[in-house]
Amino acid sequence: MSNDFLLPANIKFKTFSLGFRNDPFNTYKTLLSDAPIFYVKGLHGKEWVVAKYEYVSSALKDRSLVKPDVVNEIAGREKNNKNEKKYLYLKSMMSNWLFFMEADRHEKIRKIMAAWFTPSKVSEINKILLKSIEDNLSTLKAEHSFDVLGDLSTKVTLTTISHLLDCARMDNRETEKYALELFKIVNPPVPVNEYDSLEQAARYFAISLREDLDREHSKQGFVQYLLKKKSCADITEDEIIGALSLVMCVGLDTTKHLIGNSLQALYSDGKQLQAIRRDTSLLNQSILECGRYNAPVSMLPRVAIEDTYIGDAKIAAGERVYFLVSAACRDGERFSEPDSLNIHRSKRSTLIFGAGHHFCLGAHLSLVIAEQVIKRLITSPDLAIHFKDFSWVSSPGIRGLERVQASWVS
Template sequence: PVYKGNFLKYPGWYVTGYQEAVAILKDNRFQTRIPFPETTKKYKALMEIQQHMMLFKNPPDHARLRMLVSRHFTPAIIETFRPNIEKIAHNLLDEIKNNNKIDVISDFAFPFASLVIAKIIGIPDDDKNMFREWALSLIQSIDLTRSRRSIIDGNKTTVKMLAFFKDLILIRRQSPKNDLISELIQQEKDKKLTEEELLATSVLLVIAGHETTVNLISNSLYCILSNRKEHQKLIENPTLIKSAIEECLRYESPTQMIARIASEDVELNKVHIKRGEQVYVLIGAANRDPKQFSNPDVFDITRNPNPHLAFGSGIHFCLGSALARLEAQIAIQVLLQNEINIHPETIKWRKLVGFRAMEEMRGTWG
């Protein structure tokens, strides 16, 4: 469950056991850190923006940043977006329903997740088309499979995103709206966060709120449609959609790995982790740990309880989990009601380690 490895030349402790993964994620001696702390001009923008993201902050700074936005993402607040999210899904379906063949990722999941997060943050709909390019580039640059080229590319994307958000912030400063970005601008005025933190939070919410949700939607559709018995159960009892999405989160976790660094020597499972050593928590593996989940390789939409770690654990537990769940439930329901079929032979998985993500999955109707 905890072993020392040097996967892809990343030396560190690789954690595959469920209990061990929870222990590490809940222990603040294991800290988060930006993925590329090297000082080089070529990654400067990427490095600097990450330094101000809550995802890479430790106590006490972390709580301050998270608190500024957390009330916007509670299950109760997210539920108020349901009619809007359903409308977005139906409108998109109306647009693509006449096409005989669709690519589930580019024709549905990407535009859907972009429109939703754009609506919540307060980004004009017309601008959401850039999200795909941004998300793909930034995810590639932080995955363990990254190359120097992809990091430089991620840096260029960051420069573009910063320019975009600086313009938007300027517009909203002059005429605030009832949206998250306007509220963050007000908080910056009140000195609750700095301008860098305002920009970093905006970038983080777009990226974190987008790519993983796209993956959850496509992975869920794949899991459900390729398990005839489970699909049938869902058709017969649509109220199972919530537990079905939980099982998809466990079975094909969109985020597969979380990285930490030991801030002091720690004894775990008779293993001695030294200060400064890297720890890679493989949540995809923990979610299939037979000590925690019976028949872990069986996809069972009625699994209960299902305490998967797809959204992490501890202080960095995914801020957007309620939103991601609601989006996936709505998207899958709408796609299934429209009798989508998928063609598994067309699925192209992206070659990433930290994320379970498809590049393409073709579908037809009825």
């Protein structure tokens, strides 16, 4: 076995350390110059880490690299507990999420979802989105200050998603709580002591959505569309529940952090913030640039199902690969002055939404929500956003703020 790609001893790559959490970019710069692809000996044996944009972008499209088999990992947890039915709902839910389906089934269900989940459909929900922003801000006026992420962004996103899916009855605190909980499963490693709460979240969605399927739905809505596909035997009820819960759980957390990271980036550069205030049509491209500058989904795990190559490195079947999206988005070979925020950058990237067959179906929806929330916040003379004291979440796979403080100006 060649050690050509073994991480050099002088490079410290400690993703769980406080220093890395607060500022990973110096580490990324070192990796991009000295170790754009390397391996370490980890929990799953030989594990690869990829930082170079070219490698990440192309490898994410490689069908021989798939999401880790979380259903099997959950079953392993059951075996350790000597109870093969301990996480019954969680296993069932995850086996019906697009992330974890085998290629043929994934392709079929994705096509069904993508045929309806279009930018034109997303645009139809704009009135609901704008109303939700105003309703939530109106409620928050009773408070001197509030958390943009927890008190506004998450609630607006849930309202918008649940109405878009035609699951308005799911727009409640329980759904918010369990959606944020269940999202943890796509961001390994999951602590052993959190599997019980994941099972509880999966049970909530399985029961609530199954009950919701029995009510009358809009003829033009997503649920009715899926039910028609079910009557043609194109999709099962379990797959419908999987599709609905996936959009809710994944969309909530990632959109929240896209908003938070974008605000933090813009408020760190007054000139570019003022440029957007003068011309809010710049917001869409600015959010993409903020996402590149500080990617909310900072790392994507994959497993090789057959031998493949990334650059000159041979990845053997069964080996795990971690793609550092945040590092790739700071690659100087792809972007000029990569460590600078530039809302007028001509070369943009949507790598923050993945690539290939796992490219985010809700990318357009996430951008629309982020654009409207940020526009309302930065153009409001009665609101002030504060970034004096802030902290980053502890997950190595998610780069986001714990909270973003806002206050009302008298």
